[in-house]
Amino acid sequence: MKEKQSKKAPRPGLPELLAPAGSFEKMVTAIHYGADAVYLGGPAYGLRARAGTFDEPAMAAAVAYAHARRVPVYVTVNIFAHNDDLAGLPDYLRSLQALEVDAIIVADPGVLALATEIVPHLPVHLSTQANVTNVNAARFWSRQGVRRLNLARELSLQEIRALRRGCDAELEVFVHGALCISYSGRCLLSHYLTGRDANRGSCAQPCRFRYALVEQTRPELHYPIEEDRHGAYILNAKDLCLLARLPELVAAGVDALKIEGRMRSLFYVGSVVRVYRAALDYLQTLDDSDWRQPERLVLPPELTDEIIRTGTRELTENFIDGPPGPTEMLYDRSRAEQPYEPVAVVRELASLPLVEVRNPLVVGDSIEYMHRRTVHTSPARIEALFDEAWQPLQRANPGSRVYLSLAEPLPGVAVEGLFRRRKG
Template sequence: MKKPELLAPAGNLEKLKMAFLYGADAAYLGGKAYGLRAFNDNFSEDEIAEAVAFAHNLNKKVYVTVNIFPHNEDLAGLPEYIRQLDRIGVDGLIIADAGVFRIAREAAPELPIHVSTQANNTNWSSVLFWQNLGVRRVVLARELSLEEIREIRSHVQLELEAFVHGAMCISYSGRCLMSNYFTGRDANRGECTQSCRWKYHLMEETRPGEFYPVLEDERGTYIFNSKDLCLLPHIPDLVNSGLNSFKVEGRMKSVHYVATVVKVYREAIDSFLQDPAHYTVRPEWLAELQKISHRDYTTGFVFGKTTHQDQIYWSKSYLQTHDFIGLVREYDAARGWAVVEQRNNMKIGEEIEIVQPGKPPFVQTLSAMTDQAGNSIAVAPHPQQIVMLPVSQPIVPYAMLRRKVVKPSDE
């Protein structure tokens, strides 16, 4: 049984490091141009080089998105950019457009090519087409069932990748025109405004300014808003389908999201491969996925076509049970104290949970705290404030501190 790759999103260098430290085998990221997440931090060429060096030192991989649908003006500088990525040593390009594929083949003939989910590969013949052109991997369309994935695998030899967790898109394989129509920002060129998450009302042409809810709800309706994908309970089916890579969506999500999802899927995949006959989905894994910001979960298309039950019509409905409040920078084993970078207001007396790679979370009370000068403080209110605090168990750098929220957020 071949071990599938766990592929994590990396919106910036910190998220990439967290993804690898919490168990990802590979990460995908975008440069400052040519990718579909223009509003994310993204990576300069120097940062891509640093990311690749960090990954390769851990025997892990980095793939770079070049997956816009470019117009003529978007091609300026593309060949040299691809040559530079090749010199840096990235492990693959993720492309969606045949023109970009042609340029990549000329600019860097040996650089592995992955065909993006945006390319809408929904059948074995289209995947075989890319295989015959020398593509290393195809990222399958999200609209496929497990049965269809198995059939594709039976016809092709190249690597297959599919999304297993994260946000779903209203548009077929992510080919969205709504953002461009409403705002002039082209989702297919990296500027998606996520207009599928907006609240909508109905207005009749002869009665401008009179807005009517599309459903019987005075707050309006989110008619395009999908639940989030979560295939954690179906790891055995995914492994047995012949997929080579399990992809997590979320380059614009938080450090807490990336680390938590990766940690959970890492543990689940390893547990199944270690003992397939006795594999069970642990309740603590599912509980962990409730602690991050998410929408209600769905299995998407893997067991058939979606229905109204896979949509959320009444709100944006972001849920989470815990707030991310700090990231550990150092740990003083002799003293039992940690140096923490604050990410959310935290106070003495609060019960906090500490999460770190390869170990179960533990809970303790925040009993003391000092600033960098060693002065005792009762609260850390400033973003990215450096504080020191005692911890009840040994921890490692990049451990996360979080706090239970009284009520799930609705962002």
């Protein structure tokens, strides 16, 4: 194939912001905070068997909700199938087509072949598990009828640009979320240590475990490996964050930016989508002269500050400037730092906002409202709480729904918006 001209234009169009939907509720939050598209999984054939999955009625409801807001829905069918898995797949693919999902995400050539035969008009996106790392691979999948390629996470910006020049398929790049210590999809650690197969949707994430040293002839003795007082998490990669590189990715002609995290919380998904939406909205305001040197474009610092508040295992740009080194690993802990916690989701707007409580709320608490299409938050103090029968409360527990009276008026509060609180 003749190399096509670079898409690099003075003012490039913005890529789609693609968010994870581990549940209907998380999908609603992702859309509220600015996702252009969402991806989710059914109970079988996806790689997050233990994440919230959608059965057929739930998927129908999700598609109806998203389509009413012009948001496409992509469904993961990215299992590495064994022969036995293929038996029920034709019916499942037909049901996805009948539900009018916008694309399926596949990794296995056998699944792709079946989809091409059974549902030829259903667009196919290639999963990152297929590890597209070069132009020939991209062209190969494109010739098989794949509309979009989610590229391997192990690519530099230079390689992404070369792929853009060398193939016609839509290109999608992971920009945020957890990373595997292995090439995505090439990991047997979980199966070996726990019997849960990462390539069949059940990864137990043993790369986040804390390991010890054992001498061969004394298996009963476990010697701690001490990086510091926290121990050693020798396989634990930091989280990916390409926020600062969005201008270069946009200028490179990437078609979609994907956020990882179907297993993450509603609060995490909303918070991360919000920052990337604000970043893309900011880039939209720039003019042609700004785009002449995208590598010099710097996002407003409040965006970078805000991404830290979403809760991370520290951040890395991974392969974007070349292979990462030891500093891209997080050896002393595996849990994400969470400086904020969610306290409430707005469910209705009456004379006062009716909220669903996520962490205990007490009269007098200081909280913040997270506005959308900006990383601005409004501080607020709880003046009074009322239950749904309008009886006053001093405290509201998680799971309850209460009316929230704030000390000052708070313009901009919207249904599905989130309140958060800084942890003490």
